[in-house]
Amino acid sequence: MDTTVTKLANKVLEAVPGTPEHAIAKQLETGKPIEQRPTAAPAHKPVEDEIMRNTIRAKAPGLDTPHPPDPDAHPLQFRDLHTADASAAPMLSGSTPGSTRYQREQLLPAAAGDGMEMRVDGHQATVTLGKTGVSFLTVTSDGLPAVPFSEMLSAEVLPPIRGVWRLPGTRLHRMVIWTFRRSPQNAACWHPRQLLLETAAENVLQEWLQRINAAIVQQARRQVALPAGLPQRLLVFVNPFGGSRRAQQIWETTVRPVFDKASIKSRAVETEHGGHARALLISMPAEELAGYDGVVAIGGDGLFHEIINGLLELRSVTSGTSLDQHQWAELQQHLEETAAADAAAAAAAAVQTAVEGGQPPQQHGGEQQVQEAAQAKSSMFGVPGCARHSQPQIVHHRTGSIAASMRVGHIPAGSTDAVACTLNGTRSAFTAAMHIALGDGCPLDVLRVDTASGEHAFATCMVSYGFMGDVMAESESYRWLGPMRYDVIGAKMLAANRSYRVRISYLPAEPDQIAAAGKVLRLAVWRTSVTVPDAYPRLYRLSCRRGKWVHLEGEMAGVMLVVMPCRSEKSQQGVARYGHRSDGLIHLVMVKKCSRLQYLRFLLTLSSTGLAAGEHGFFTVVPAVAVHVEPVGLRESHWNADGELLPNNHITAEVHRGVIEVFARGVEVH
Known part of the structure; x- marks a missing residue:
C-alpha cells in the first residue's frame, strides 16, 4: 500500500477506534477487507x-x-x-x-x-x-x-x-x-x-x-422603503487618523470582505485632513454622485458628521426652516427688545461713567448709543427667520435630489462611536458592515444650527456649550494622547469648575408629541425601526402649533442640545435616556452653576442611567423643538457640534425629523 495514501487517510480521517472511519482507515492501510457491520x-x-x-x-x-x-x-x-x-x-x-x-x-x-x-x-x-x-x-x-x-x-x-x-x-x-x-x-x-x-x-x-x-x-x-433595495455601489471614506488609527485595517479585514460577499462594489477614499470628505461630496459632479447608492464612514463620529453636512449642503434643507414665520417673528421681536434694553443699559452706564469722571455727557449721545448698539446686536441674532437668512441658496435640483436619496452608514473606528452605538447597539465593525450589506434602513433626525455670523452646521448627536465645549476646545492640542485626552482634559475642566452667563430661549414640545415619542421608546426593540414613508413629513413642520417661547437667563455650567440617545461605552443607557433617533425632539439640558461635587454627580448620572425630562435640582431637561442661546457675560465658552467647534457662540438650533436615511435597523434586544 502506498504510504502516501496511508498518510492521507490518517490525516483526513483522524479516526477514533471503534468507528466506521477507523475501519476504513485500517482497510486502506492493510489492504484487507473488513467485516461489514450494519x-x-x-x-x-x-x-x-x-x-x-x-x-x-x-x-x-x-x-x-x-x-x-x-x-x-x-x-x-x-x-x-x-x-x-x-x-x-x-x-x-x-x-x-x-x-x-x-x-x-x-x-x-x-x-x-x-x-x-x-x-x-x-x-x-x-x-x-x-x-x-x-x-x-x-x-x-x-x-x-x-x-x-x-x-x-x-x-x-x-x-x-x-x-x-x-x-x-x-x-x-x-x-x-x-x-x-x-x-x-x-x-x-x-x-x-x-x-x-x-x-x-x-x-x-x-x-x-x-x-x-x-x-x-x-x-x-x-x-426597505426605498426603490434601491440592496446597495450595489458605495462610496467609502476611511479616516486613518481617528481613534486608535485602525480604520484602514478594519476596512481591509472586516468591512471589504463583507461587501465582497454581498457583491457590493465600492470606492474607498482615505481622508487626508479634516473636512476632506465634506469638500469632496460638495464638489462631486451630479453624474458621479448618482453612481452611488450610499456613503459609508469608517472612522469616528466626526467623519460621520462631515458626511452628513456634505450631503445636506447639496439639499434645499440648508436654506429652509421647519418652523413657521409666526414663531420666528415672535423670537425675533423678543431678541430685539432684549437688545434694545441691553443697549440702553450700556448707554446709561457710559453716561454715568463720564459724569463720575468729570466729563460732561454729549448731547443726545445716549439715544445714539442705544440705536447703534441695538442695530449691532440685531445683526447677530442668528435666527433663520431673519432677513439675512431668508435668501434661499441656489442648489442644483438634480444634485439635491440625488443627495436626498443617499443612505449613510457608519463603521465605528473612533474614540467613542456614539453614532454606531445608538444605531446598532454595539461598536462591532462587522455588525455595522452587515447592516449596510443587508440594506437595512431607518430615518435619523438632524439638528440644524445657525450662528450669528451666518454659518450653519448640522449635528446628529449633540451640540454642547460650557463644560463639554471646553473639553473639546482644550483637547485639540492634546490629540497625541488619543482617546485618553478626553479623560485628562475632563478632569482638568472639572477642577476649574467654570460657569457662563447665557440667555436661553426655547420652544417646548407639545405634550402630545412627547407622549407619542414615549410610546415608541417603551417598545425599545428593532421593530420600531420600520420606516413608513407617509407616516410623517420628511421635514418636521410646526406650522400647526402655536407654542410660546420660554425665555430665561442665568449662570450655566453647561448647556446641551441632545438629538439622539447618544449611547456609548461611557454612557450605555444614553445621554438622553428616553431619546430616539427619529422623534423630532431636542432634549435641552441646562446645568446651573454648581459645585464640583454636584457636577461630578451629573456626569455619573450621564454614564449610569442617562437623563430623563424634568427638574433634577441643579439641572433641568426639557423636550423642545427649537432653541436660541446667546452668551451675555464677559467670558464665553465654545460650542461643540458633534466634535466640531463652531466659529460663533450666538446660535439658533432646530430639529428636522427623519431627514437622513441611515443603514441601520435599530438596537436589537433578547
Missing part, C-alpha cells in the same frame, strides 16, 4: 455525531468558545471555505443565541418536495427551502436555527470534494450561505457565520443557489 438508522446516531463534533473541535481549538465581549479584540471576518476539506467543515452550535425569534417564524415550503437530505455544518439534516428562508430538521437534540433570507448576504457554490464520512469516494457538491449569528452577551452584536450545505445532487444545489440569491434581493426590496 449501519444504524440516522435517528439513532447521536454518538457518531458527537464524535464528529469532538474531532472537529480537536482540529480547530477554540471554535466553539464564545467571542469576547469587546469586538475590537480581534477583527471578525468570514472563514475561507474554498480550500477546506470535508473534515474541516465549520461546526456551529445549533442553539445559536438570539435565534428563538426566527425559530418561531413560519418558514413554509415553497413547493412540495422541497425538503432535501443534506449535511449542514457536519450535521445530517433535512433542509427545507421556504418562502421566507431556509429551515433545518436535524437528528440531534440541539438542532440548527432557521435562517431568513433577510439575514443572508449571499449563497455561493464551492468546489466539490470527495465524501469521507458516509459515502467514501462520492463527490459531494457544496454550497455556503454567508450570514451571521448573535452574541450571547449582546443580541445586537453579530458574529460571522457560514452555513455549509453538502449533497451529492449537483442539479438540486444549483437550483437552490439561484432561488436563494433571488429571494435575498426580493426580501430586501420588500423591507
